[in-house]
Amino acid sequence: MAETLRTVGVVGAGVMGTGLAQSLAQSGHEVILVDRTDEILDRARHEIAQGLRFSRVLGAKGPTEDRQVVAKRIAYTTRYEGFDTVDFVIENITEDWDLKRGVYERIDPLCPPHAVFAANTSVIPITRIGAAVTRPDRVLGMHFMNPVPLKPTVEMIRGHHTTDATLDTAHRLLAQMGKEGVVVQDSPGFVSNRVLMLTVNEAVYLVHEGVATAEEVDRIFRSCFGHPMGPLATADLIGLDTILQSVQGLHTAFADSKYRPCPLLVRMVDAGLLGRKSGRGFFDYTTARTT
Amino acid sequence: MPNDTTIEEAKPKIREFLARFFGDHRIADDEDIFATGFVNSLFIMQLVLFVESEFALTVEDEDLEIENFSTVAAIAALVTRKCSAPVSS
Numbered sequence: 001m002a003e004t005l006r007t008v009g010v011v012g013a014g015v016m017g018t019g020l021a022q023s024l025a026q027s028g029h030e031v032i033l034v035d036r037t038d039e040i041l042d043r044a045r046h047e048i049a050q051g052l053r054f055s056r057v058l059g060a061k062g063p064t065e066d067r068q069v070v071a072k073r074i075a076y077t078t079r080y081e082g083f084d085t086v087d088f089v090i091e092n093i094t095e096d097w098d099l100k101r102g103v104y105e106r107i108d109p110l111c112p113p114h115a116v117f118a119a120n121t122s123v124i125p126i127t128r129i130g131a132a133v134t135r136p137d138r139v140l141g142m143h144f145m146n147p148v149p150l151k152p153t154v155e156m157i158r159g160h161h162t163t164d165a166t167l168d169t170a171h172r173l174l175a176q177m178g179k180e181g182v183v184v185q186d187s188p189g190f191v192s193n194r195v196l197m198l199t200v201n202e203a204v205y206l207v208h209e210g211v212a213t214a215e216e217v218d219r220i221f222r223s224c225f226g227h228p229m230g231p232l233a234t235a236d237l238i239g240l241d242t243i244l245q246s247v248q249g250l251h252t253a254f255a256d257s258k259y260r261p262c263p264l265l266v267r268m269v270d271a272g273l274l275g276r277k278s279g280r281g282f283f284d285y286t287t288a289r290t291t
Numbered sequence: 292m293p294n295d296t297t298i299e300e301a302k303p304k305i306r307e308f309l310a311r312f313f314g315d316h317r318i319a320d321d322e323d324i325f326a327t328g329f330v331n332s333l334f335i336m337q338l339v340l341f342v343e344s345e346f347a348l349t350v351e352d353e354d355l356e357i358e359n360f361s362t363v364a365a366i367a368a369l370v371t372r373k374c375s376a377p378v379s380s
Contacts, residue, residue, distance in 0.1 A: 054336050057355050147333070215314060215329075222328060229331050237333075287340040289308045 005087040005173045006030055009080075009111070011103055012092035013044035015239055015277055016120055019148030020090060022051045025073040026065070026149060027177040032075045032082045041076040048074065051149060060149050061178060083110040088173055090142060092120040095245040100124060101132045108133040116169050118142040122193045122242070123249035126159035126186045136161035140170055142181070143190060146237055155192050156181040188253035189246070196234070197246045201262050203231040207282070208264035214282040232282040236275030244269050296346060296374045301367040308341050309363070320364040325357070335360055342366060348373045 006029065010021045013035035021033045021044070035041055052067045075082060083089070089111060091103055104117065111117075116138045119129050130136030141157025154174055158167060167183060174181050184191050203217050212220075218230020235243050244265055251259035268274075268281065275281030302320070309318055313329050325332060338360050339350050348370070350359075359369045 050336070053352075053355070054339070056352075057335060057357055058332060219328065233331065284311055285337060287337055287344060289304055289341070289345055 005169070005176060007032065007082075007086050007088075008173070009034065009083050009086040009089040009107070009115075010092065011035075011089065011107070012094070012120075013040050013076075014092060014094070015146060015242075016144060016148065017092040018044045018047045019051065019146060020092060020120065020144055021074050022048045022055075022070075023149040023177055025070045026052070026055070026060070028073075029176070030073050030075075032077060032080075032086065034077050034080055034083075036078060038078060041078065045071075045074075045076060051147075055149060058147075058150060080107065080110055083107060084112065086111055086115050088116050088118065088169070090118045090120050090144075095121060095123055095242065095249055097124060097128070100129065104129060104132045108135065114138075116140070116166055118170060120144050122197070122246045123189050123253065125188065125253075126157045126162065130159045130161050137163045138166050140166055141186070141190065142170060142174075143192060145192075152179050154179055154181045155190055156183045157186050157190050158183055159186050189250050193246055194250065196231075197243065197250055198259065200231045200235045200243055201247050201259070201265065204235070204262040204265045207232070208262050218282075236281035236283055236285070238275070239277055240265060240274050240281050241269050296370055298364075298367045298371050301346070301370045302363055304345055305342075305363050305366050305370075308338075308345070318363060321362050323361050324363075325361055338366070342370060346370050346374060 008024050008029050009032045010017050010024070011034045013033050017033060021031045024031045033041065033044060035044065049071060052070055056064055089107060091100065093099055093103055117133065117135070119126060119141050120143060121141060122143065126139060126141040130139040133139060136159065139159055140162045141159070143155035143157065145151035145154070156167065156170060171181055188194070189197060206212050206217055207214050214232045218232050221227045221230040244261055247259055247261045251261065272278055273280050276285045279286045306318070309324065313327065316327065316329065318324065318327065324330060325334070335357065339355065343350055354369060359365055
């Protein structure tokens, strides 16, 4: 069966969920975006409007459609309305297992039996998520990169019970979005975050120890290695709270001290310096002339 | 607020905003902001939102081009053009 996957449920309207909803709507999908409060959804609506506005100048591929038409493909709900019609669900909530389990237990009986569940997680084992639902064969990991509308490749994770048919369905959704996937096996942090989170954490240690400033660390990665963005600007883009949760998740999963979170990272999260989304992290994202 | 910002009035305000991201580097009027290595391409969103709030104007889709935001001179020219444009009702 190769029919078009039409309606996609997106759970979690944070940085990833909003980017994902935008990317799905821009590729013609009907999207149902869920989060816990109307306030979060209002912010998501605003972020998506900005995302659509800046899409062309940021170099997004594909035809340019009327922004209002695209925006109307996204429905917002705090109560999972319409989840009985979804073909696919992508969950993007915070990296907290108890919260994630609650979401999967809630959507499992709501969604049609054919619907595939993808966890857009950095560190939670896909096999554990599969164990929380009645369809472990139709659960996989899809680790989208940020900003979702601009990133062409997705790290896909096969859980213990994930079938080839489920991976095919996920590949089909990505193809509809103009993206591709690389399938890896289920292991904490998978490939990308096992390396990236360690790199970011070590870069934070360099700043913490006064070896280099954040600007200098990132400049070395950009200028010497040709990375488009240094590890600390990348951390700001992801969100320092998410980085901390991911590093802690790796620390717990491997019980290896190399993943111990840098005290500066913990302090910045406690101080509310979460990166781009809060206006300040290692760098400044405010839009006023003076601070 | 009066919509009569001149290029010479706009430039120092733009520079003051940019200075926060450029450390000791003093950016020339016609230097490509995005080629300096101090900011990445996503910085354009921050820059556009700054221009809109600082100069109380709206950047329309047709003006949302990287060329209009890549140098201090180009931004100042855009601001002056937008501020002198007749306001449609």
